Each structure stands twice: as C-alpha cells, then as structure tokens.
Amino acid sequence: MLKEVEVVGNLIGNTAYKMNIDGHDIIIDTSVENGGNDLGPRPKALMLASLIGCTGIDVKMILDKMKVKIDDIQIKVRATATEEHPKVYTSFHVIYEFKGTDLDIRKIEKAVKLSQEKYCGVTAMLRMIGPVTHEIVIRNI
CATH class of the missing domain: 3.30.300.20 (K homology (KH) domain)
Incomplete structure (x- = not known):
C-alpha cells in the first residue's frame, strides 16, 4: 500500500519559502548572489x-x-x-x-x-x- 506525504511551502518574501514538515518550520532560500536573502539552506x-x-x-x-x-x-x-x-x-x-x-x-x-x-x-x-x-x-x- 502506498502512503501519501504532503509538504506545503509558503512564500515569505523574495525567494524564501517557509515549510512546515511534521510540525517543524524550516525556511528555504537561495544566496544573495543568486537573488535571494540567504534566510535558510538551499x-x-x-x-x-x-x-x-x-x-x-x-x-x-x-x-x-x-x-x-x-x-x-x-x-x-x-x-x-x-x-x-x-x-x-x-x-x-x-x-x-x-x-x-x-x-x-x-x-x-x-x-x-x-x-x-x-x-x-x-x-x-x-x-x-x-x-x-x-x-x-x-x-x-
């Protein structure tokens, strides 16, 4: 049987996304050199x-x-x-x-x-x- 998993990301500014994974928030972004704000890991x-x-x-x-x-x-x-x-x-x-x-x-x-x-x-x-x-x-x- 297959189990479906879903993760949702919300744009929080420029190129950064806030994810909630299993009740834990994490922010993903890109570097300043690539146009982001370096708010989180790549x-x-x-x-x-x-x-x-x-x-x-x-x-x-x-x-x-x-x-x-x-x-x-x-x-x-x-x-x-x-x-x-x-x-x-x-x-x-x-x-x-x-x-x-x-x-x-x-x-x-x-x-x-x-x-x-x-x-x-x-x-x-x-x-x-x-x-x-x-x-x-x-x-x-």
Missing part, C-alpha cells in the same frame, strides 16, 4: 541533510539494539554536481566517523551496511540518481 543541500538524518537514525538505532556504546557519530556527505542547468547531483559519498572506547568495527560495519542496503529510504532514492558510496572512520578515545 534545497539541494537539504537533500544531503536528509541522507545524513535517514542513515544516521538507522545506524544509531541498530547500534543501540546491538548494545554498542558510541560517544559520538559525525556523518558527512560529499556530492558531485553538474555545472550546467539543471545542476544536479550525480554521485554521493557518505563518511561515517564514530568516536568511542573499544569500538567493535564489525558491528559498526554491519549497522552501516543495514542502513545503506536495507533501511534508509533516502539512500535508495538517491541511488536512482547516481552511486552512493561510503566509508567508516573509527576514532578510539
């Missing part, structure tokens, strides 16, 4: 943030179930984009950095793999655009 950058949120939530929940204690997780996404219009992303690289004491790399790798291959819907959607690769960095403290 739409395509939010796609990358969505990828971080999706896979980050998955990984944390999976590690919690595995009883793996993590002091911190930082996730970065690097995307390659075309220079001509429409400027689109063509590939994505996710860098997971885990900090903690005596971290179990096998469990971390399993959690990331499950997110990347099974659970993260944003990863699955972005794979329709281009390759999504990843790497894992462990920082034992």
Whole structure:
C-alpha cells in the first residue's frame, strides 16, 4: 500500500519559502548572489541533510539494539554536481566517523551496511540518481 506525504511551502518574501514538515518550520532560500536573502539552506543541500538524518537514525538505532556504546557519530556527505542547468547531483559519498572506547568495527560495519542496503529510504532514492558510496572512520578515545 502506498502512503501519501504532503509538504506545503509558503512564500515569505523574495525567494524564501517557509515549510512546515511534521510540525517543524524550516525556511528555504537561495544566496544573495543568486537573488535571494540567504534566510535558510538551499534545497539541494537539504537533500544531503536528509541522507545524513535517514542513515544516521538507522545506524544509531541498530547500534543501540546491538548494545554498542558510541560517544559520538559525525556523518558527512560529499556530492558531485553538474555545472550546467539543471545542476544536479550525480554521485554521493557518505563518511561515517564514530568516536568511542573499544569500538567493535564489525558491528559498526554491519549497522552501516543495514542502513545503506536495507533501511534508509533516502539512500535508495538517491541511488536512482547516481552511486552512493561510503566509508567508516573509527576514532578510539
């Protein structure tokens, strides 16, 4: 069965839109150089943030179930984009950095793999655009 999702944006001035997503307001705009007022992040950058949120939530929940204690997780996404219009992303690289004491790399790798291959819907959607690769960095403290 399909589930319909709706997000509504209202113009709040010049090129800025205020969105309400799940009861949370967010403003999206463009840079001053592109004619906006820089009141919020750019739409395509939010796609990358969505990828971080999706896979980050998955990984944390999976590690919690595995009883793996993590002091911190930082996730970065690097995307390659075309220079001509429409400027689109063509590939994505996710860098997971885990900090903690005596971290179990096998469990971390399993959690990331499950997110990347099974659970993260944003990863699955972005794979329709281009390759999504990843790497894992462990920082034992």
